[in-house]
Amino acid sequence: MKCLKCGRPAVFHMRHHKLALCEIHYPEWFVKQTERAIQKYRMFDPGARVLIAVSGGKDSLALWDVLMGLGYAVHGLYIDLGIDWRHKGGIDYSSVSREKVVQFAATRPEARFTVVDVAAEYGESMPQAAQRIRRGRDKPCSICGLIKRHVMNRVARDGDYDVLVTGHNLDDEAAALFGNVLHWKTGYLARQAPVLPAQGEGLVRKAKPFCRLYERETAAYTLIAGIDYVYAECPYAIGATSLRYKETLSQMEHQAPGTKLQFYLGFLRARKEAFFRERAEGVTLTPCHNCGQPSSAPDLCAFCRLWER
Ligand code: AMP
Ligand code: FES
Ligand code: ZN
Ligand code: ZN
Numbered sequence: 001m002k003c004l005k006c007g008r009p010a011v012f013h014m015r016h017h018k019l020a021l022c023e024i025h026y027p028e029w030f031v032k033q034t035e036r037a038i039q040k041y042r043m044f045d046p047g048a049r050v051l052i053a054v055s056g057g058k059d060s061l062a063l064w065d066v067l068m069g070l071g072y073a074v075h076g077l078y079i080d081l082g083i084d085w086r087h088k089g090g091i092d093y094s095s096v097s098r099e100k101v102v103q104f105a106a107t108r109p110e111a112r113f114t115v116v117d118v119a120a121e122y123g124e125s126m127p128q129a130a131q132r133i134r135r136g137r138d139k140p141c142s143i144c145g146l147i148k149r150h151v152m153n154r155v156a157r158d159g160d161y162d163v164l165v166t167g168h169n170l171d172d173e174a175a176a177l178f179g180n181v182l183h184w185k186t187g188y189l190a191r192q193a194p195v196l197p198a199q200g201e202g203l204v205r206k207a208k209p210f211c212r213l214y215e216r217e218t219a220a221y222t223l224i225a226g227i228d229y230v231y232a233e234c235p236y237a238i239g240a241t242s243l244r245y246k247e248t249l250s251q252m253e254h255q256a257p258g259t260k261l262q263f264y265l266g267f268l269r270a271r272k273e274a275f276f277r278e279r280a281e282g283v284t285l286t287p288c289h290n291c292g293q294p295s296s297a298p299d300l301c302a303f304c305r306l307w308e309r
Contacts (some may be wrong), residue, residue, distance in 0.1 A: 031070065033267045045257075053167075082126055164207070168211060169213050
């Protein structure tokens with residue numbers, strides 16, 4: 001197969017776009033797509049101060065690379081959750097991930113980042129806190145998500161950033177959408193968007209510049225750009241429902257290329273309708289008595305309650 005732009009051998013073929021590109025034109029296309037999404041959804045302005053949450057995985061490292069290349073003022077944030085699976089024959093997941101972030105930044109003089117070590121700052125690692133609360137019953141993923149959201153918002157607020165960006169890709173967004181539709185989580189549906197505006201002083205603006213890019217597209221970019229990342233999934237994610245949704249959607253995509261993109265973009269159009277809007281406007285948030293972050297609970301936010309118990 002040949003590159004549609006220059007006729008040289010193509011390295012990557014996107015069936016859903018009927019597009020094959022070479023190793024020069026693919027990264028160019030990828031960067032352009034990212035920039036377009038940032039502009040289309042008015043995610044942030046060229047002069048914005050951007051905080052990027054980097055996990056050490058391919059998506060967030062690719063995004064960091066692209067944003068720096070586009071000239072944005074971007075600062076990294078790695079949250080060390082203390083996920084260590086060595087006692088079960090696995091890897092020290094959080095340390096390995098952290099090392100990928102450190103290595104990435106070491107090869108790019110302009111890359112600056114902050115590490116928040118959850119155990120050092122809050123007295124317990126994420127798995128320890130989850131164990132205490134849930135006594136080992138369920139997976140810790142929801143508590144992990146709660147901690148990550150809190151820390152990201154805190155660092156973004158404290159550092160006075162204009163926007164917090166994450167590496168969520170189309171596969172992530174389509175799977176989340178699938179789950180939200182399957183269980184008719186209308187509140188979540190109302191808040192699932194490429195960009196979420198700031199809410200008062202409390203909640204920082206959030207954006208997902210890769211929301212229209214397939215996971216295999218971000219993977220191809222990292223490969224061509226020579227970005228090394230942590231290949232392993234979080235050990236707690238094994239068997240997670242979100243992975244099942246991803247598999248289901250991938251099967252459908254295989255049979256009908258473009259399914260995930262249509263599903264997600266169709267949702268974004270439907271989102272503009274009144275049913276979703278009302279839900280989005282229906283939540284009132286008040287500052288947490290302890291940390292000051294916005295919360296739907298009257299006194300303490302879910303994060304502070306986690307450490308109270
Ligand atoms: P995930 O929920 O693991 O698919 O991650 C989605 C996005 O959240 C990533 O692309 C990152 O932007 C961010 N993220 C996940 N884990 C971390 C972490 N430990 N530290 C900082 N950002 C993270
Ligand atoms: Fe949070 Fe896996 S990354 S539980
Ligand atoms: Zn080409
Ligand atoms: Zn709080």
